[in-house]
Amino acid sequence: MGFDLPFNVIADGGGLMNLKGCLILAGVIFSIGAWGVVARRNVLTVLISLELMLNAVNLVFASFARMHANMTQSANNATAGENGQIFALFIIAVAAAEAAVGLAILITYFRNKETVDTRDMKELKQ
Template sequence: MVSAMLLHQVFTLENTLLLAALLFSIGAYGVLTRRNLLTVLMSLEIMLNAVNLVLVAFNSFQWSARPAFEIQARTGGQVFVMMIIAVAAAEAAVGLAILVTLFRKKQSVDTRDFQRLQG
């Protein structure tokens, strides 16, 4: 079994997508279960990174080896990832600012302390 695995190619598009799905699931679990708002935001970053991995994997495995296309088609996925990283940075800044404001109000970053809208 190990020798069969050694012959196989591991670094494929499918395996990269599986890694990204695993990272996304871990991040989703973290977002759903953590009580600390800070760690919720951190899990969110893991999910965003998994999505970036998917885009780069598709771009790299399926588009880069085809010089017949013009450059926008071939690097489009990587440009997407640049935009996502920029938006993630903006999201982190605003999210952490909201967190600081909430902490000033309640002296806590526990999600259970922010249930005023619950009926």
């Protein structure tokens, strides 16, 4: 797909750098993160894997924002493309808050129980 349009600034849209490639990459990264959340037993690694999943979602938002960048001419919405990137910015803000609170809970738990292993976290089961 060789589209040689005059107002392309960086990417030329050929080969793998297309919407499909970006979505598949995001899917692979999301799956790796989900694998870490499900399989790992260390709370720190689980939290890091959550960050991977949030990053994959950001990638999808940025891809679709680029797809909708030229909606200005067609729709009555002057900033259709930017809205996707702004949503990704909000996701980054929420991810930062989530990391701070999650790690604070982890520190408190470690001070009381001396462990960060999810196999030891079974007080509710007993």
